Amino acid sequence: MITSIVQFASKLIRGNDVALxxxxxxxxxxxxxxxxxxxxxxxxxxxxxxxxxxxxxILPLRQHVGYIPKIKVQVGDYVLKGQMLAEAxxxxxAAIHAPTSGTVTAIGKEVIPHPSGLPDMCITLTPxxxxxxxxLQPLDWRNTAKRELVASLRLSGIVGLGGxxxxxxxxxxxxxxxxxxxxxxxxxxxxxxxxxxxMLMRERADEIVKGMEIVQHLLGAEAxxxxxxxxxxxxxIAMRDxxxxxxxxxxxxVPTLYPSGDARHLIHLLLGTEIPHNQRSxxxxxxxxxxxxxxxxYRYFSFGEPAVNRIVTMTGNVASPQNFEVLFGxxxxxxxxxxxxxxxxxxxxxxxxxxxxxDLPSGEVPITKAANCIIAASPDLFPPPPPAxxxxxxxxxxxxxxxxxxxxxxxxFAKSDNFEKARDYNLFDCxxxxxxxxxxxxxxxxxxxxxxxxxxIIAADMAKEAADLARERNDFRLARIEREKLERAQKHAxxxxxxxxxxxxxxxxKPETSSSEIENPATTSxxxxxxxxxxxxxxxxxxxxxxxxxxxxxSPAEKTVTAETAKTSEDEAIALKAKQDKQxxxxxxxxxxxxxxxxxxxxxxxPKNIENVSVAVQAEINETDAIREKAKQMIAAKAADETL
Amino acid sequence: MNRSPYITDxxxxxxxxxxxxxxxxxxxxxxxxIYGGGIxxxxxxxxxxxxxxxxxxxxxxxxxxxxxxxxxxxxVTAWLLALALPPLAPWWLxxxxxxxxxxxxxxxxxxxGYNPFNPAMIGYAVLLxxxxxxxxxWPAPLLLAETKLGFLDQLQYIFGHILxxxxxxxxxxxxTPLDYLKTQRMLNHEISSITQAPIFGVLxxxxxxxxxxxxxxxxxYLVQQRIISWHLPTAFLAALTATSLVFYAxxxxxxxxxxxxxxxxxxxxxxxxxxxDPISGPTxxxxxxxxxxxxxxxxxxxxxxxxxPDGVAFAVxxxxxxxxxxxxxTQPRVFGHKP
Numbered sequence: 001m002i003t004s005i006v007q008f009a010s011k012l013i014r015g016n017d018v019a020l021x022x023x024x025x026x027x028x029x030x031x032x033x034x035x036x037x038x039x040x041x042x043x044x045x046x047x048x049x050x051x052x053x054x055x056x057x058i059l060p061l062r063q064h065v066g067y068i069p070k071i072k073v074q075v076g077d078y079v080l081k082g083q084m085l086a087e088a089x090x091x092x093x094a095a096i097h098a099p100t101s102g103t104v105t106a107i108g109k110e111v112i113p114h115p116s117g118l119p120d121m122c123i124t125l126t127p128x129x130x131x132x133x134x135x136l137q138p139l140d141w142r143n144t145a146k147r148e149l150v151a152s153l154r155l156s157g158i159v160g161l162g163g164x165x166x167x168x169x170x171x172x173x174x175x176x177x178x179x180x181x182x183x184x185x186x187x188x189x190x191x192x193x194x195x196x197x198x199m200l201m202r203e204r205a206d207e208i209v210k211g212m213e214i215v216q217h218l219l220g221a222e223a224x225x226x227x228x229x230x231x232x233x234x235x236x237i238a239m240r241d242x243x244x245x246x247x248x249x250x251x252x253x254v255p256t257l258y259p260s261g262d263a264r265h266l267i268h269l270l271l272g273t274e275i276p277h278n279q280r281s282x283x284x285x286x287x288x289x290x291x292x293x294x295x296x297x298y299r300y301f302s303f304g305e306p307a308v309n310r311i312v313t314m315t316g317n318v319a320s321p322q323n324f325e326v327l328f329g330x331x332x333x334x335x336x337x338x339x340x341x342x343x344x345x346x347x348x349x350x351x352x353x354x355x356x357x358x359d360l361p362s363g364e365v366p367i368t369k370a371a372n373c374i375i376a377a378s379p380d381l382f383p384p385p386p387p388a389x390x391x392x393x394x395x396x397x398x399x400x401x402x403x404x405x406x407x408x409x410x411x412x413f414a415k416s417d418n419f420e421k422a423r424d425y426n427l428f429d430c431x432x433x434x435x436x437x438x439x440x441x442x443x444x445x446x447x448x449x450x451x452x453x454x455x456x457i458i459a460a461d462m463a464k465e466a467a468d469l470a471r472e473r474n475d476f477r478l479a480r481i482e483r484e485k486l487e488r489a490q491k492h493a494x495x496x497x498x499x500x501x502x503x504x505x506x507x508x509x510k511p512e513t514s515s516s517e518i519e520n521p522a523t524t525s526x527x528x529x530x531x532x533x534x535x536x537x538x539x540x541x542x543x544x545x546x547x548x549x550x551x552x553x554x555s556p557a558e559k560t561v562t563a564e565t566a567k568t569s570e571d572e573a574i575a576l577k578a579k580q581d582k583q584x585x586x587x588x589x590x591x592x593x594x595x596x597x598x599x600x601x602x603x604x605x606x607p608k609n610i611e612n613v614s615v616a617v618q619a620e621i622n623e624t625d626a627i628r629e630k631a632k633q634m635i636a637a638k639a640a641d642e643t644l
Numbered sequence: 645m646n647r648s649p650y651i652t653d654x655x656x657x658x659x660x661x662x663x664x665x666x667x668x669x670x671x672x673x674x675x676x677x678i679y680g681g682g683i684x685x686x687x688x689x690x691x692x693x694x695x696x697x698x699x700x701x702x703x704x705x706x707x708x709x710x711x712x713x714x715x716x717x718x719x720v721t722a723w724l725l726a727l728a729l730p731p732l733a734p735w736w737l738x739x740x741x742x743x744x745x746x747x748x749x750x751x752x753x754x755x756x757g758y759n760p761f762n763p764a765m766i767g768y769a770v771l772l773x774x775x776x777x778x779x780x781x782w783p784a785p786l787l788l789a790e791t792k793l794g795f796l797d798q799l800q801y802i803f804g805h806i807l808x809x810x811x812x813x814x815x816x817x818x819x820t821p822l823d824y825l826k827t828q829r830m831l832n833h834e835i836s837s838i839t840q841a842p843i844f845g846v847l848x849x850x851x852x853x854x855x856x857x858x859x860x861x862x863x864x865y866l867v868q869q870r871i872i873s874w875h876l877p878t879a880f881l882a883a884l885t886a887t888s889l890v891f892y893a894x895x896x897x898x899x900x901x902x903x904x905x906x907x908x909x910x911x912x913x914x915x916x917x918x919x920x921d922p923i924s925g926p927t928x929x930x931x932x933x934x935x936x937x938x939x940x941x942x943x944x945x946x947x948x949x950x951x952x953p954d955g956v957a958f959a960v961x962x963x964x965x966x967x968x969x970x971x972x973x974t975q976p977r978v979f980g981h982k983p
Contacts, residue, residue: 355650
């Protein structure tokens with residue numbers, strides 16, 4: 001044991017930019033935390049029960065973090081157990097499989113277990129009761145390429161079963177940026193009431209450890225540490241025994257202190273590594289998996305079974321609280337009935353624990369991959385909080401905050417919509433664990449204030465981004481309109497000029513040269529030569545014309561006509577010249593704008609066509625620029641702050 | 645809807661305030677024993693005034709009266725003020741001080757949780773500035789007084805300023821040791837001769853030591869109950885001790901020893917009950933240390949060089965002004981952030 005630690009430590013010392021964890025001798029405590037009553041023994045007296053196949057299964061497409069999977073079946077299709085009903089779309093997504101054999105009877109919107117209470121797309125499956133597996137394809141993970149294994153895992157539908165429901169194949173398919181040296185198995189299960197991981201470890205520790213072995217292999221991690229709270233001695237013994245079968249795995253008991261099951265806090269407890277707030281655990285070489293997730297991985301590789309069920313704790317105000325192995329999509333009433341039914345004073349159901357869970361929108365929702373615990377709530381168990389009183393700044397919340405935030409300050413900022421300040425006070429480091437609310441003597445629903453502030457800030461950020469984009473677009477649009485106007489004028493002028501050019505070549509030459517002169521002031525010398533030549537030809541031509549005129553001068557009538565034409569042409573020529581001068585200026589301006597745009601593009605700045613716009617537009621653009629500049633400075637200042 | 649957590653485990657504000665009152669009880673008993681039952685009258689008077697003023701203000705401000713009265717914060721303010729006043733203070737002094745504390749210092753700023761200054765100390769400071777003579781005239785401890793006033797005599801004195809026939813005011817009142825020390829030091833008397841006066845006990849004021857000890861007892865109960873954090877009393881007493889020790893070490897003939905400062909005046913009442921007011925104090929651990937330490941130093945300086953015998957009230961009020969600054973600059977390191 002000690003030698004392995006030393007080896008592990010020396011490996012870490014050799015690793016270059018990986019934070020060095022302190023020796024494992026003692027626990028690394030974090031600030032605060034609370035000790036809520038566990039209520040775990042309620043549901044641990046009975047073994048994990050198996051729920052009968054219900055009459056129908058409702059499978060929401062959104063059971064994980066990420067993109068909604070693409071439906072692959074149609075109403076009326078007969079499917080076998082484990083058959084894919086919806087495939088992962090994009091990388092961050094997970095497939096949905098048939099939890100049992102039966103017929104797809106509906107695809108439509110149903111109420112799903114989500115805090116919003118909004119209905120979402122679900123596949124409804126009516127089981128045939130035979131529970132026939134489709135063709136299963138186990139993989140020999142030891143002799144298969146890792147890439148292949150990860151690709152296969154993408155089809156498994158396995159997501160983080162601790163409650164985060166992040167698709168597992170992404171967590172395993174490391175980006176290659178950082179080497180994972182330690183696999184942490186999160187078995188802390190710090191929330192009161194929840195015992196699904198506890199019971200799983202007691203009953204299926206062997207399978208969990210086999211799963212650990214696979215994950216460790218896939219990650220290439222040198223060590224694997226299981227973190228269990230000290231209120232689960234049976235699970236600890238079971239896991240310790242099972243861990244003996246594999247190398248480099250150890251079980252470490254952490255004190256029962258909510259929220260020790262938060263991944264960052266568990267890592268800190270076990271390894272003493274504090275993950276920087278703006279990084280992931282993988283950035284420091286640590287990856288965290290829940291026990292149920294590694295077991296699912298084991299079942300998938302060894303038996304080919306995709307994610308079709310999970311262990312759910314059904315507890316609270318029910319006759320006989322118990323853990324059950326439940327098929328995904330099982331309607332809640334089946335589960336409640338299996339636990340002896342809800343007592344009469346049950347008001348509603350909570351998914352998750354009493355610290356971070358949420359009210360289910362109805363008692364009919366299906367069990368999903370995220371459902372680790374369902375608690376029947378009653379006023380006796382969870383009395384409605386008394387009305388909130390003013391904050392007396394007692395700072396109990398600050399003492400309890402595991403992130404060392406100042407909840408009482410954040411509360412003021414959130415309450416007064418002072419979101420910038422809330423952000424400065426690290427609102428986004430809040431893990432919403434609820435410790436602050438738990439200890440507040442004034443019964444202030446602090447976490448709700450933080451959720452509100454966070455959502456407002458996120459919404460404002462998104463709105464700002466959209467507004468910035470819109471403003472930028474508008475700038476471009478105004479500039480483009482101006483430019484197009486000029487271009488149109490130029491084209492018009494060109495057309496007019498070319499129309500006249502046939503008759504009045506003599507007159508067009510000069511303005512043309514003048515325009516070219518303005519256009520290319522740098523090439524004046526060569527332009528001069530061209531000009532001289534042009535003048536020479538023009539003079540030549542004029543002479544020839546004159547000669548012609550004198551030739552026809554013999555006939556008086558003709559002469560007058562010619563004179564008249566000459567006169568009009570002269571007037572026209574003057575007008576045209578003026579027009580063309582203007583046009584030349586415009587052309588020059590366009591050229592300048594083009595050059596500017598090019599320069600800006602080279603400098604990496606967004607191009608601005610602010611050369612030929614009206615005063616009002618110019619003012620507006622200036623204003624926008626000022627705002628943008630200010631924002632840039634603010635961001636820079638903040639970045640500077642953060643680096644301090 | 646996400647309205648977790650569903651469980652709480654916290655004493656309510658009422659419970660916290662009740663425990664503070666409970667912690668004051670030993671001090672009150674000692675007080676009554678040393679100075680007579682008059683303190684009970686003063687306490688009652690202050691409590692009734694505070695409750696009535698609080699109710700009236702809550703009504704005027706259209707706030708629910710009952711839940712806010714039930715938080716007992718007004719009673720705590722009343723008790724702290726009453727305990728800071730001279731035991732035989734006339735009734736109107738108690739009423740004026742309490743009204744000022746509750747109406748001006750607390751309710752006009754927005755009530756519980758919004759007052760930037762310690763209401764009891766505001767009330768005390770206003771009285772001290774307005775009526776300095778009454779405020780510095782303390783009854784002699786019963787064991788020293790030539791004539792011992794009974795409870796009814798004290799009642800009569802508080803409400804009617806009437807003494808039993810044949811008893812002169814001078815017979816029942818005397819300067820406090822801090823006051824006496826100050827005036828005698830100005831006359832350039834040596835400490836050793838000053839403390840020979842009968843009003844001095846072994847450590848501080850004769851009899852006052854017992855009251856102070858009782859406050860310490862109550863204060864330790866509050867620390868044990870985690871109603872107050874250890875930072876504040878520790879830093880305050882340590883700073884007071886350290887400062888007085890420096891002066892004492894330099895010139896023991898001219899400056900009183902640290903123990904005298906700890907055991908005299910309102911040192912321990914302040915350390916455990918006054919600077920520990922959470923609303924007008926800082927919230928961060930480091931902020932609390934700075935706040936209390938500075939208050940301790942200021943208390944000593946005001947006692948030694950200021951115009952008033954005790955410096956606790958002004959020290960606390962001055963430090964109240966620095967609370968936003970202290971809070972802003974003593975934020976603890978957030979988990980996952982660089983120090």
